Amino acid sequence: MRLTLKVWRQAGPSAKGTFQTYDAPDVSEHMSFLEMLDVVNEGLITSGKEPIAFDHDCREGICGACSLMIDGMPHGGRLGTTTCQLHMRHFHDGQTILIEPFRALAFPVVRDLVVDRGALDRIIAAGGFVTAPTGSAPDGNDIAVPKPSADLAMDAAACIGCGACVAACPNASAILFTGAKVSHLARLPQGQAERDRRVLAMVEMMDEAGFGGCTNFGECERACPKEISVENIARINRDWLRATLSDRGEAAISGGEP
């Protein structure tokens, strides 16, 4: 099939960007979306132009590197699918596809379709962990973890940190990402000791990074390639309230560690 691509090109973080139109003459329905871009890039390079820059690595839906707003939807808007797993059979001959970077104040554009999602790492650094220095661990079976808790924790832990939730949210809120990590650790006995400090610190960093608030649109859940549920948003809100209103929370906030 033949496609027309309108792609956001931007030379650098401070440069001003524009949409450029490209022709993709023979696209196979078996290609992945990124392979389609590869082919377009090969053409650009041989004709002496600079190829379109985009993030990617694993190309099997797990590393969370690929992004892209495709026709106004993160990862192209197919349920539970990352851009690297999106195949061209879902497009039709003659179609024009609009490709834009994820946009958020906290995700500055680096070049073309590449954005800086480091803010998500900073949220984890603020508290998205269990303090378990190497060597300090008891035997893996010392603490029983009910299967349902383990399964629910795993549901939340499946997040690949792609940022599509932020990209989809009309408020550019990162609360689904943050909520997923908070729920993952709050579900497990190992996560209890730092539960209050964690949620307070992560929410604080989330705000500091410049993400918007959540008004419960629900777009994030729909866009999430791992179908992380908005239940995790209720969860982080509850845990945050609990931590804020409890005296443990008060201590946690004044506590030194980040």
Add this chain to the structure above:
Amino acid sequence: MKLDARIPGGPLEEKWDRHLADLRLVSPANKRKFHVIVVGSGLAGASAAASLAELGYQVSCFCFQDSPRRAHSIAAQGGINASKNYQNDGDSDWRLFYDTIKGGDFRSREGNVYRLAQVSGHIIDQAVAQGVPFAREYGGSLANRSFGGAQVSRTFYARGQTGQQLLLGAYQSLERMIGLGAVKMYSRHEMLELVVVDGKSRGIVARDLVTGEITSFAGHAVVLATGGYGNVFYLSTNAKGCNVTAAFRAYQKGAGFANPCFTQIHPTCIPVSGDYQSKLTLMSESLRNDGRVWVPKAHDDQRKPADIPEAERDYYLERKYPSFGNLSPRDIASRAAKEACDDGRGVGPGARGVYLDFASAIQRVGEETVRERYGNLFEMYERITGENPYQTPMRIYPAVHYTMGGLWVDYNLMSNLPGLHVLGEANFSDHGANRLGASALMQGLADGYFILPYTIGDYLAGTKLEAVDASHAAFREAEQRVTQRLGALLAIDGSRTVDSFHKELGHLLWEKCGMARDRSGLEEALRRIPEIRAEFWKNVKVPGSAPTLNQSLEKAGRVADFLEFAEVMCLDALVREESCGGHFRTEYQTPDGEAMRDDEHFAHAAVWEYAGENQKPIRNVEPLHFDFVKLATRSYK
């Protein structure tokens, strides 16, 4: 080249403990005076960086992805082994050790592998403490499964995302130390030179992939945890960014490269669908527990699988290997598939595929059970191929998956270059000629959590390290080399893209140095590679400029290194005149097509030494001693 493996003496099970007792220690007060550079944030790198920082060392950590969490370890699916014997099915350190040594076709060190088994249990404890949501039994205890045809259930797993969950565990510990200011993280940075100052490795030169800035980083020791080089084949199950650059730079600086020809082919991957194909997707090995592998008996049979009657199907694994059948080891299953296709009985586009059929399983246990067991894998398959495996058999074909070869290291995980430590898939250590499923995650984390943190102290405490900073002449030189090299790549301005060269190289290697190798093929490869390399340096086109994000330039650098490394790999394959594990030389097989090892001449690690530009590298050997196991031949008949 001096290769002292420094395996401690004494009984196998006491070696590590004795060694620990002998290791020199760095006093807590002094630790913060040492700066350790960790290149890599995968399981090996992240676990090492976090653990070292917890000990009090100053740590700088590098990765080329935009976040340490995206390291290729994230893609591991199946699980991680540990000799916990929670299932009470008779597992033990010894059994895990023996399976690993035997699986590696007796081409790894007894001492290292036994230690790996000994620390394997701690890895699970550590991961659980970090909140890794391993699968659980209803009673709340950890669940296990049997993996890759092992006789005991020792594999721990988190759905089909074990690597992801283990990496997130290590990554979270790393982020914690970053938050505390104990680790300085440099993501989107690519190491392009190793800097050696009077015989010791003292730092790296890295390129900021966003600004293109070339910067030197000086330290007291360098740790490479940069993963495998499977992408030398262009098509592999590895992430697109996986490369040999860091390891190859170290090799050019004098570090030995061991057994480069030991590469692993995974039998169950989704076949190539066209020449635009950019990577191959792994379908977990567990599928072979219920799927039956077959091809049509007739040559280029164009019928739909459903129209081919039982009598006209060849379930070749069941036929050739009655006892293991569809569960035969990776290398055997892979070769068998290749033979079937070479014989013109392959299926699907290009006739490069075989069927993995679940019809009988669905009949036996019902579609629901099959969905429970493999639901997500079936979805992934359908997403990629558009075919529904519940109705029509999957098409699979082998693909490059893992590289056992890597930089040579001693028992302390230090290469022959003092101060250069190598962890994870990047080193050659523990898997010999073939890696067992679920053992790479184990090794990467063992190296990073429980071995390096002790052994690096021994080096730092026992070595006189004079003050060296990034202004030292050696760094200036290295920076210049990097700048020149990048400049050269941009200046060529030829007519072919980087990928076209990478594809050409990959195809050549896949044909001549892939699943089955022979002298003439390898010699041809060794003729062609320099030609391709020469054309690359004459005719490659790298658009754009250096001081900016330039993905073509990144690729070009990596492919240039692959083009040199491929030669060492083929040389190694040529000289090793035996078949063992992943290395199958068609000249050396039993009448019924089994690999034929030559323990008399090749029970050693081949360690290649760089001899300078366009010089044939020198082959050194580290003899392998087997004092505790007796060399047996594998038989899966």
Add this chain to the structure above:
Amino acid sequence: MNRLLALWQTTVGKKVAMAVSGLALVIFLVSHMISNVLIYVNPQHLDDYGAWLRSLGPLLWIARLGLLAMVVIHIAAAWQLTRRDRTARTIRYSRHELQVATYASRTMRWGGVVVLLFIIFHLLHFTLGVVTPGFQFHPGEVGRNVLEGMQTPWVALFYAIAMLALGAHLWHGVWSTFQTLGLNHPAWNASRKVFAVGLAILVAGGFLSIPLGALLGILHP
């Protein structure tokens, strides 16, 4: 960070403040709606209700101040969050397809403004009796005021529109409150939306019936 400040200084905390104030307003509205629909039974009821309210004396003022505080908190939070949410995506998409967001959820902000304008008009209209288009305001004769006040078609129409805006606002708002306060449980998650919609229809519908009744000539002095 002081924990009470935290309730105002984080996005999550501000939403909590909004939810709580919103909830208080909802409760007022329920009682207000009930007292209003009694007009069908007998306009006299409203007068008694009003009389009773005034009989409360200072208590009434405390209640009024409380109510006012809620509206102020709610609107202040809404205003600040909205500004923040806007700046969180300074460069907008040239195309952004919303796939699941309800109409109600997208109109919370403007819907709220409409409700605000309504409240102001409404107080001038029936409480203070200073804006009384087309009728003579009789202090104390609450029922009569309503019946006569509603006879002016555009007034009734404005009321009706405001009530629709309110309905939409509650439609999303009440469900949103569950999420914001973390009130979720697998057992009744499904019923949360039903409840929100039901409440919205009940409150807005009850109110709506009055201007509609007037327009349709069912309600008249």
